[in-house]
Amino acid sequence: MATTSADNRGTWNSKFGFILAAAGSAVGLGNIWRFPTEAASNGGAAFLIIYLICCFLIGFPIMIAELSIGRNSQKNPVGAFKSLSNNKFFPLVGMWGILCGVMILSFYTIIAGWTFSYVFVEIFTFTGMNEAAAFIGDFNNGFVNAIFAILFMGCTIGIIRGGVSEGIERATKLMMPLLVLILIIMTVYVLFQPGAQEGIRAYLLPDFSKITTGLVLAALGQAFFSLSLGMGALITYGSYLSKKENIVEAAGYVTISDVGIAFLAGLLIMPSIFLAQSQGVVIYNEAGDFLAGPSLIFQILPELFSQMGGILGLVFGVSFFFLLSLAALTSTVSLLEVPTSYVIDEHGVRRKKAALGVGLSVLAVSLIISFNTSLIDHIDYIFSTVGLPLGGLLICIFVGYYWKTTSAIDEIKNGFKDAADSWFTTAWSVFIKFICPVLILIILIRTIF
Numbered sequence: 001m002a003t004t005s006a007d008n009r010g011t012w013n014s015k016f017g018f019i020l021a022a023a024g025s026a027v028g029l030g031n032i033w034r035f036p037t038e039a040a041s042n043g044g045a046a047f048l049i050i051y052l053i054c055c056f057l058i059g060f061p062i063m064i065a066e067l068s069i070g071r072n073s074q075k076n077p078v079g080a081f082k083s084l085s086n087n088k089f090f091p092l093v094g095m096w097g098i099l100c101g102v103m104i105l106s107f108y109t110i111i112a113g114w115t116f117s118y119v120f121v122e123i124f125t126f127t128g129m130n131e132a133a134a135f136i137g138d139f140n141n142g143f144v145n146a147i148f149a150i151l152f153m154g155c156t157i158g159i160i161r162g163g164v165s166e167g168i169e170r171a172t173k174l175m176m177p178l179l180v181l182i183l184i185i186m187t188v189y190v191l192f193q194p195g196a197q198e199g200i201r202a203y204l205l206p207d208f209s210k211i212t213t214g215l216v217l218a219a220l221g222q223a224f225f226s227l228s229l230g231m232g233a234l235i236t237y238g239s240y241l242s243k244k245e246n247i248v249e250a251a252g253y254v255t256i257s258d259v260g261i262a263f264l265a266g267l268l269i270m271p272s273i274f275l276a277q278s279q280g281v282v283i284y285n286e287a288g289d290f291l292a293g294p295s296l297i298f299q300i301l302p303e304l305f306s307q308m309g310g311i312l313g314l315v316f317g318v319s320f321f322f323l324l325s326l327a328a329l330t331s332t333v334s335l336l337e338v339p340t341s342y343v344i345d346e347h348g349v350r351r352k353k354a355a356l357g358v359g360l361s362v363l364a365v366s367l368i369i370s371f372n373t374s375l376i377d378h379i380d381y382i383f384s385t386v387g388l389p390l391g392g393l394l395i396c397i398f399v400g401y402y403w404k405t406t407s408a409i410d411e412i413k414n415g416f417k418d419a420a421d422s423w424f425t426t427a428w429s430v431f432i433k434f435i436c437p438v439l440i441l442i443i444l445i446r447t448i449f
């Protein structure tokens with residue numbers, strides 16, 4: 001039976017719950033798996049600096065814009081653009097965002113499945129069941145990939161079916177603090193190991209000669225991916241946010257926690273790689289390139305855990321991959337919530353049915369990728385590295401020139417009384433109208449041509 005979207009939408013129970021859920025969306029494989037390796041292969045601190053600039057000067061203003069669109073319209077990305085302007089083009093921007101979300105979710109589920117599978121790989125290795133470990137840890141085995149993707153999507157659908165406060169908020173309230181705790185303990189442990197300095201040096205000493213157009217696009221894409229921007233995830237999360245909350249403050253917390261966790265993950269992973277190297281693990285390929293991506297986390301770190309030896313290696317190995325799975329789950333939840341909220345709002349379908357239908361459809365794409373994992377890089381490039389900044393550019397144009405920054409500031413005023421007279425919102429308008437779109441455009445054009 002069809003139902004009105006208002007019955008189905010829900011709201012966050014508390015400001016803390018919202019911030020955790022939004023930070024949970026932001027913090028994921030992007031921070032702990034993608035960021036440290038990108039930094040390592042792109043000149044360490046050179047990448048870090050460009051990444052920080054992209055996060056704070058481009059990402060943060062766009063996050064405020066997305067949250068204002070969401071809270072003002074109380075709709076999914078397509079519905080939001082429809083209700084805030086008569087222009088026929090912008091709902092297509094919402095559609096593009098949903099498509100990016102669906103495609104990112106389809107490959108993200110596979111990588112998240114790998115992380116979860118490594119919890120078992122660690123246990124099997126410890127108990128001497130090496131054949132079982134090799135079987136489960138083989139990413140070329142489409143069947144194993146598919147099983148873990150199904151498992152992961154099942155958990156994601158389960159949380160989304162629970163709704164906004166009972167599902168997403170409750171799950172992230174439990175998972176996020178746990179994640180930060182495990183990350184801190186592991187980082188402190190690794191930093192105190194002899195030989196960790198070399199990794200810290202590689203992570204923090206800038207090599208500015210490495211700043212190229214490719215690096216800048218990679219940093220921009222990483223900032224959008226990591227902050228969950230450009231595809232309407234925060235329009236959707238903002239649509240469940242109460243009018244009394246301060247959007248600027250919330251966006252600030254989310255940006256800082258995301259960047260902080262990425263930085264912390266770098267402090268954990270870079271020294272780990274060099275510790276692994278000092279114990280004989282190869283960290284560069286034959287061409288002299290740094291081993292980034294899947295190889296890094298899934299080949300080098302288990303080696304490190306096993307060298308730690310005994311029960312300590314097991315505890316670290318299992319908790320690390322469990323932590324990564326949790327981080328991924330709070331992100332897949334937000335990726336699935338975007339198309340689900342679209343189906344609920346625009347087609348009047350009940351939440352439970354919508355979550356299941358959309359989740360299973362995305363899973364069908366994931367199953368194809370399970371057997372053709374080389375597709376991941378291409379999908380990632382089109383829909384994350386290029387697709388998200390493109391979405392961000394169009395959101396800036398929408399807020400800057402169609403909906404107007406004055407309307408957005410009126411919305412921001414709800415939880416931030418002095419917004420209209422504040423230097424901050426004046427500067428924010430300039431960023432949304434000119435600085436962010438121009439920077440994104442230059443980077444995209446220079447990369448494509």
Ligand code: PFF
Pocket residue numbers: 025026027028029030031101104224225226227228229231233331332334335
């Ligand atoms: N921010 C997530 C990560 O860093 O892993 C990925 C992501 C989630 C991207 C949600 C986009 C999104 F809407």
